[in-house]
Amino acid sequence: MTSFVHSFSAPGTPDRDQLGGKGAELARMVQLGLPVPPGFTITTAACRHVFEHGTRPAGLTGDIEHHLALLEEETGRRLGDGEQPLLVSVRSGAASSMPGMMDTVLDIGLNDETVAALARVTGDDRFAWDCYRRLVQMFGETVLGVPAERFGELVAAVVAEHGAEDLAGVGADGLRDLVERGDALCREVAGRSLPQDPREQLDLAIDAVFASWHGERARLYRSRFGIPDHLGTAVNVQAMVFGNRGAASGSGVAFTRDPATGDLGDYGEYLPDAQGEDVVSGTRTAVPMARLRELDRPTYHQLRAIMGTLERHYRDLCDIEFTVEDGRLWILQTRVGKRSPAAAFRIAADLVEEGMITEDEALVRVSGEQLTQLMFPQLDAGSAGPPAAAGLAASPGAAAGRVVLDNATAVAMAARGEDVVLVRPETRADDLPGMVAARAVVTARGGRTSHAAVVARGMGLPAVCGIEGLEIDLTTRQVTLAGRPVFAEGDVVSVDGGTGRVYCGHHRTVPAEVTRWLEGENVESPLVSAVARLLAHADRTRRVGVRANAETGHDVERAVRFGAEGVGLVRTEHMFLGDRRTYVERVLIGSDAEREDALRELHALQRESFAVLLAAAGGRPVTIRLLDAPFHEFLPDLTELAVCAATAQVRGNPNQALEDRLAAVRRHHEENPMTGLRGVRLSILRPELVVAQASAAFEAAADLRDRGCPCDLELMVPLVSSAQELAVVARSVAQAADDVAARRGRVPYRLGTMVETPRAAVTAGPLAQRADFLSFGTNDLTQLTWGLSRDDAERSFLPRYLDDGVLRSSPFTTIDEEGVGRLVGLAVDEARASRPGIPVGVCGEHAGDPASIGFLAGLGVSYLSCSPFRVPVARLEAGRAAVLAEGCPADRFDELAAPIPATAG
């Protein structure tokens, strides 16, 4: 039977599952010969036994006794000893990092007797009583369950009674008073006080740490990060060391490289005569690491040597907590250091250069999310004052411009060369022209998954969403916040989508050097070199193609510069928003004559647009999707129209044209347009629309051919659910192809289908028989698989779902692997079985989501098609996915996956 307790100095590879992360790292550092305060770890197996049986396993108490004796021997101190008292800390440490989620008790071993001994040994009465009052408080909260605020009230009372500003101004007597009153509080609330027997303190603390695994916060954290509930935590018992024993003592934090930039050098802070928590709390100002060199040269050089050892061991940036006690250096903790996105790229590339890691390893140490951060411009923090309004950081980047409150104004002002910021209650598909014209978007309603946020992220447009209390008055053209005016249409504001803040006035933005380089500018910097190196490796490694979704020549050109290998999705309905909506309206509900005219104009417009796109793609494949949008997006709003007509009538000015239009709109009104007459259904009901679009594409391709330009044309049918539907549209397309061929010669094309209904996914086999390629529209597929309308869900229940942990992330942001992902996987397999080698792409938003790309690549799709801005991200993530699929270990980097702090060091 293995022991339930392991000394930090036990031989053998530390087992993270048994010892937890902290215990394993402490043992590893001891093995590396580093000066670690001695101690031992009680295993997760012991914790699980307690959970399962309600009692400690046989032998555990004896094991603790044994290791405690070894610890006393090693330190030369004894728990509860009146001369040389041993103090220990008791800390949790699970196999997966759960920072701050479980309990800690420090200074165990103090009682009314040992506190005097500690005062004597340290020569610091106040320090000893401060340690004691901390123990009373931590033990009271953690073990006895006394509410923290009750201790807070006590501290406030004592501070007040001593006429001090805070506890630092209270002397030993006051702290002694606090210990007594804290103890009384424990008796009052919990019916008992801190045990005077240090052995009992230790046992109760260990049990409390075990129990904290099932605490509310810990449970929530696990459910959020998918950590199984049954694992349990290890417990570390470690001798206390003190950095506050005078001038030859101190505490600090050090990084082996600059976590903000990745530069080599001394980074960190040191605080003489202080404990670690003083460094963290910032009550006293720490000094840079370089000062340690002056204060204590031998310790500084020892620390530098240790940093080198650790970095070589971990082959990564390390973050070290250390304490100097009476001139002796102790390492308390080491972990892989958090870093800024720029530092992540720099460090990964530098470590390759230094021969410490391979390019594959470097690739998995950076992420698409980090690359995204590096591509957005940012507001110059120095120049901006307090923000005028703050909401959700919905889409990163920064921009300034004049406030506009509607689409038409935005488009008009942008056409005059003005920078504009679109401010709307919320956005919908029809706001797209305004968003395209704007430099930034601000909305009053909607979360990080709202239309505005999602579209803005896709476009690389800064956005601040969900500013509570923001009201937009379209009559006065004023914007108010909680009733008070903040700005009016025409005012200049600056928007920082990375922080969610909106400032009055124009503030400087700093363009991102990575983006300038991607755009083709000649930028030389260590960061750009690092990004270039890792992107190039990703391109060599990845097995999935990257295309872009684009509707303008400008976007296609940018996508190609950013590395896109084609255009995977041209949403032709995007060419008919704003004023152009009427073309489609006339085709759909106009008279025969109106329809004919509109079709002719639509054909001409599309022919020109397609030619521009095909030319910009320079022979790379371009996938033009037939018109797909809910019917109502092309028609006027029914309620608005009904109100107009009714009020006109009441006013005695009945308007027959208005009434006719209202009747037509009412006739075509749909209860659920998302699942109504759209996509292939419209194509079947209005084959003339298919013919117009397809022949426009064929003519555009013929025009290009005649000009000697290469061109690779694909047409795609949306919202298909059955092979029969596809067959009907294929006939219309073939008819258009024959017509154009008769006049211009035959133009080669491939005809494919979207897979965006669950039925298309489960019948992908038969569909593949009729299609030249398939492309997943994971956005609609997600809506239908979950049975939820994205816009409605984001306005009602989705935020609650995310808050309550019913969902870990919005399925529209990151692909739902278990549901939608399963349908995609099944469809890929069956399509390939039915027609080996058929190209299968993904053109939904997930194709550009860093957290989804690896999963999608793993399903074996042929290419991903995302917004141009996301193309480099997709390239990088696709490369990472390939490396990870080869088994390159990523599990040690769980710290890297945690949120990146704004700036560290």
Place this chain on the structure above:
Amino acid sequence: MTSFVHSFSAPGTPDRDQLGGKGAELARMVQLGLPVPPGFTITTAACRHVFEHGTRPAGLTGDIEHHLALLEEETGRRLGDGEQPLLVSVRSGAASSMPGMMDTVLDIGLNDETVAALARVTGDDRFAWDCYRRLVQMFGETVLGVPAERFGELVAAVVAEHGAEDLAGVGADGLRDLVERGDALCREVAGRSLPQDPREQLDLAIDAVFASWHGERARLYRSRFGIPDHLGTAVNVQAMVFGNRGAASGSGVAFTRDPATGDLGDYGEYLPDAQGEDVVSGTRTAVPMARLRELDRPTYHQLRAIMGTLERHYRDLCDIEFTVEDGRLWILQTRVGKRSPAAAFRIAADLVEEGMITEDEALVRVSGEQLTQLMFPQLDAGSAGPPAAAGLAASPGAAAGRVVLDNATAVAMAARGEDVVLVRPETRADDLPGMVAARAVVTARGGRTSHAAVVARGMGLPAVCGIEGLEIDLTTRQVTLAGRPVFAEGDVVSVDGGTGRVYCGHHRTVPAEVTRWLEGENVESPLVSAVARLLAHADRTRRVGVRANAETGHDVERAVRFGAEGVGLVRTEHMFLGDRRTYVERVLIGSDAEREDALRELHALQRESFAVLLAAAGGRPVTIRLLDAPFHEFLPDLTELAVCAATAQVRGNPNQALEDRLAAVRRHHEENPMTGLRGVRLSILRPELVVAQASAAFEAAADLRDRGCPCDLELMVPLVSSAQELAVVARSVAQAADDVAARRGRVPYRLGTMVETPRAAVTAGPLAQRADFLSFGTNDLTQLTWGLSRDDAERSFLPRYLDDGVLRSSPFTTIDEEGVGRLVGLAVDEARASRPGIPVGVCGEHAGDPASIGFLAGLGVSYLSCSPFRVPVARLEAGRAAVLAEGCPADRFDELAAPIPATAG
């Protein structure tokens, strides 16, 4: 190498795939020793060879030559002979019946010479020329492609020139004239006339029959009935016999039993001195079979003996075509006879009684569709005059009542004991109270799959839908058809949902004896005995349970009488329609105080309703589904409200209450309510609603227990997509259970989930871990799997899809096996793998659809839950499915699957 031609008298079991249905039956009758005009069959293999190679296979022409010689020898006549000419018919005959879809040419062998011989032999000049002109016409149309209407014009001209009323009044000379002019028409249109060489006539006719396989109609028929395109047809060449050679000749049709009632006896018609087509065309009045006994006793007895032989052979009702030529009886065709629903049950039960078939065989010879027909009352055909309006026969049954034009009036009048007929432009969910109150429903818009049709069929309510040109004026309370008034509110009309007709005035309806018996009345009749016998056998055989969907005690009682084993679905939202909608409105968008009040009232109402349901179920399981309806169904219409508010303002009477309500409705307005805030989402956002409903159910159960009544309670959560959602609701339900338990003692219950989103289907494994049972809602599952909103689809593209053959049937009527069915199958398997033995039901409309039940039963579901009226149908179909799954042959009964004629015999 097998021959491409088989004589009818060839030995061996006839191969239907090679000989086609008609050829195989002719050969079988020859083998039974029946007098069949001799002939031979050219196989489907020959036809396929022609399709594949464009020419006849080597040897085919020789084979035909050979068999023609045998035929001439057997008949003593020769093709083209100037004394004893042989005439033959050339008929198609595919393996699967395709009645009337392909071509036939009769009287081949006639030319200018043989027509004279035929006249001599028959002694009937007019008859010979009539045969000849038929040949010219049929050959012209079929082989030469002359349009039928051109011959029609010719006939009309000749009839007019001879001053006759129709062709029967035209003599031999006129017919000779018609032959000449028909021949000229052929030359004009096709460039050639009927060949004078009978051998050439035969060859061309055979090739034309082959070619007719690819005709437009045949192709459409195959695509509709799923017959593969490559099979091809056989061709039968048979000696002509003539029933019009005088008093000792004649033709007739006979049934071995009465196809209308199933009674034993002589059924059929005989027409002396006539050809078969004269019997069918009805130009002369046929006499009943009994007359043949007087006219020609030996032939009558010979026919009776043959009928016995055939019925013993086919072990089923046979339909026989025969001809008497000069006292000699010829059997031309036999097939399994079509029959009325009543006859189907009678004959199946009688054949069991007579020891001819087993009960299993009897069960597969009847269908749920037939049973449905037997359950509806019908309008007494005799008493009704011409209909006032006609539309689609949307839901069978008949009823009379006063016209009402809105729900409130319907409910109010019904409450006064009046029979009412609800007449609406179309219906939606909110019309349900009116439909419940009505005896019949009539709508101006909507097809057989519209809301009105579907709900009416579910309720067993007669409905006529889609009456074109019907306008309902709610101001004048008048209903007009194409602008002319037909009836006004308050007028009495009679509705026949089985024929789609609406009559003015009250006409008698005949209640169905089967329904009276099912309702518990003591009805003794051969039909009821037959139905009872087969239903009992179905109950013994079926492996799937049958429950009912019901919301009232009355419906539950009826369901139990009809054989339901429980209530599989209580749609609690149905308890809050009409006036009661405001309870839910107040809970959803009311102030805190309004919400509290509404919840209390809702709880009291539901407690009472649930107690009634549970009591009526008498201890059988009752599955109460938590509130599920799109949010907007409980709120006022946004457009109507906006118009009211705007016009009030313009009129100078602004109404603040109205404005507030409008603002609230606008705030909660959803673009796509079907996929919006409903089902489990509402339960999570408003847990108080779950608590109110669940505690009402628990209190109702406790009330029953206190009264000593048995009770088996299930609660079900709608629209679940993930196990997390279910877990959240389970907590609210457990809370309600604990609360009630504290006051009343614990009430046992099971908590299950609907599977109606595709995600629920693909994650049925994890869901089964958290649910006591699963129940498929195939209606929503169909909407989401196809990505189509039923109401919108039925108003726009679904009719076109059905017309164009993109869909064979509406997926809302009959389950889409390939898509939705696959998801159901996958979910059943994975739920059972995850939790063996977990009950899995189906409570969507498909559970009551005869065409879907077999498929669903085959997937291994535990029970089907359908409307009470469909319970007997589900029992019967579930029994059939079990028998068919055991391999009981059903393929010989393809004729039975064809539409049943109104009345035969």
